[in-house]
Amino acid sequence: MATENFKFDTLKVRAGYNPEDHNYSVAVPIYQTAAYDLGSPERAENLFLGNEEGFLYTRVNNPTVDVLEKRVAALDGAAGAIAVASGMAAIAYTILNIAEDGGRILSSAYIYGAASDSFKKIYPKFGIHFDLSRNFDNLQELEKEIKPDTKAIYVESISNPNGALVDIEALAELAHKYGIPLVVDNTFATPYLFNPIKYGADVVVYSGTKALNGHGNVIAGLVLESGKFHWDNGKFPQFQEKHYTQRDDKDNPRSFVEKFPDFPFTARIRLNYLNYLGAAIGPFDAYLLLLGIETLSERIQKQVSNTKKVIAYLEKNEHVEWIKYPSLETSPYYELSKKYFPLGTGSVFSFGFLGSIEKSKAFIQALKIFSYHANVGDARSLIINSPKTTHSELTPEEQNHADIEPNLIRISIGLEDPEDLINDLDQSFKQVFKK
Numbered sequence: 001m002a003t004e005n006f007k008f009d010t011l012k013v014r015a016g017y018n019p020e021d022h023n024y025s026v027a028v029p030i031y032q033t034a035a036y037d038l039g040s041p042e043r044a045e046n047l048f049l050g051n052e053e054g055f056l057y058t059r060v061n062n063p064t065v066d067v068l069e070k071r072v073a074a075l076d077g078a079a080g081a082i083a084v085a086s087g088m089a090a091i092a093y094t095i096l097n098i099a100e101d102g103g104r105i106l107s108s109a110y111i112y113g114a115a116s117d118s119f120k121k122i123y124p125k126f127g128i129h130f131d132l133s134r135n136f137d138n139l140q141e142l143e144k145e146i147k148p149d150t151k152a153i154y155v156e157s158i159s160n161p162n163g164a165l166v167d168i169e170a171l172a173e174l175a176h177k178y179g180i181p182l183v184v185d186n187t188f189a190t191p192y193l194f195n196p197i198k199y200g201a202d203v204v205v206y207s208g209t210k211a212l213n214g215h216g217n218v219i220a221g222l223v224l225e226s227g228k229f230h231w232d233n234g235k236f237p238q239f240q241e242k243h244y245t246q247r248d249d250k251d252n253p254r255s256f257v258e259k260f261p262d263f264p265f266t267a268r269i270r271l272n273y274l275n276y277l278g279a280a281i282g283p284f285d286a287y288l289l290l291l292g293i294e295t296l297s298e299r300i301q302k303q304v305s306n307t308k309k310v311i312a313y314l315e316k317n318e319h320v321e322w323i324k325y326p327s328l329e330t331s332p333y334y335e336l337s338k339k340y341f342p343l344g345t346g347s348v349f350s351f352g353f354l355g356s357i358e359k360s361k362a363f364i365q366a367l368k369i370f371s372y373h374a375n376v377g378d379a380r381s382l383i384i385n386s387p388k389t390t391h392s393e394l395t396p397e398e399q400n401h402a403d404i405e406p407n408l409i410r411i412s413i414g415l416e417d418p419e420d421l422i423n424d425l426d427q428s429f430k431q432v433f434k435k
């Protein structure tokens with residue numbers, strides 16, 4: 001399906017899929033197969049050389065996964081996309097693809113705990129070092145942190161768990177001034193609320209596990225590219241190395257930018273990292289993710305509306321010290337939210353529990369509707385004490401650096417009736433603070 005002229009809600013149910021290519025099946029079929037018949041030795045040779053389009057082996061590509069990749073690429077206005085087994089795999093392959101020969105990445109300190117911990121623990125052993133900065137609110141200061149070997153800037157469009165926003169357009173300009181890409185984790189926002197590529201981002205990563213899927217039944221990740229970044233600008237020699245595996249029909253080795261000029265970044269992840277490190281998404285999981293995406297707008301609209309109602313209740317509650325949600329007028333990110341998030345800033349927010357840590361645990365325990373677990377973006381409302389769970393990898397000093405206060409409670413609002421959610425919070429507060 002040509003995608004250019006269709007709007008978001010049409011693309012989310014149709015992009016990337018032609019029924020006539022799949023026995024006229026209306027729903028995207030699940031191709032539950034490890035490999036594909038090669039047909040003939042000639043076809044096999046062409047497929048392996050990449051001179052003919054087709055499927056070889058599900059670790060590298062699969063028709064169900066292919067629809068998912070094309071669909072999300074259409075929603076994000078991306079030139080290329082690759083789906084992988086988890087959000088963490090998407091981040092890992094992105095970092096390695098950019099800085100596999102060492103260097104630095106300038107990342108916001110306000111990011112998902114496991115990402116932050118992996119930046120500290122895993123990558124330095126491979127010569128990739130991270131500067132976790134709190135200067136993303138002040139780009140003049142941030143610029144001073146760009147070093148000669150900085151290879152990328154990394155940020156979450158709505159940060160986990162604090163809901164920090166960044167001026168993505170200005171940040172992209174800053175990155176490009178130094179010939180480096182801007183990588184945006186757009187998990188909390190989803191392409192329905194925000195399109196990082198439109199504002200200059202070069203690479204977008206998703207945990208598909210969250211609101212994209214929306215039903216809490218899949219672990220998945222995606223990497224997308226704008227197709228505009230010049231990977232052959234001299235800072236990323238790996239994109240200019242010539243490989244025999246990417247040879248042309250006269251056996252001349254080619255580089256990734258030569259063979260895949262429109263989407264070298266995701267092509268290189270597919271043929272190097274997915275192929276050789278192997279975190280492939282299964283076709284059934286890709287199918288579940290596609291199913292979730294069909295109702296993305298409707299879910300997010302209702303979740304944003306529910307979130308505002310629950311926050312309005314919490315704002316008046318004497319046991320709530322503060323609320324962090326970027327589109328609140330009291331938020332330091334309110335102006336940015338108006339510019340970048342006209343449809344709302346999602347369904348995740350955090351609040352400071354005014355009371356002892358013991359009481360906050362009792363509060364979580366006394367809830368009847370909210371589920372206590374580590375996901376977000378689910379159809380069900382979820383609650384979690386992030387400092388002791390999703391961000392527990394961080395030391396107290398690191399939590400302080402990431403502005404994660406000890407009394408922080410993170411909430412992800414689902415699709416239930418908002419009145420029931422408010423009543424549930426209310427009965428729990430009353431139970432914990434009863435005289």
Ligand SMILES: Cc1ncc(COP(=O)(O)O)c(C=O)c1O
Nearest residue numbers: 086087088112160187207209220
């Ligand atoms: C913002 C963000 N990015 C990435 C991830 C990792 O995703 P996954 O759990 O699918 O590996 C998470 C998980 O919570 C997240 O919140």
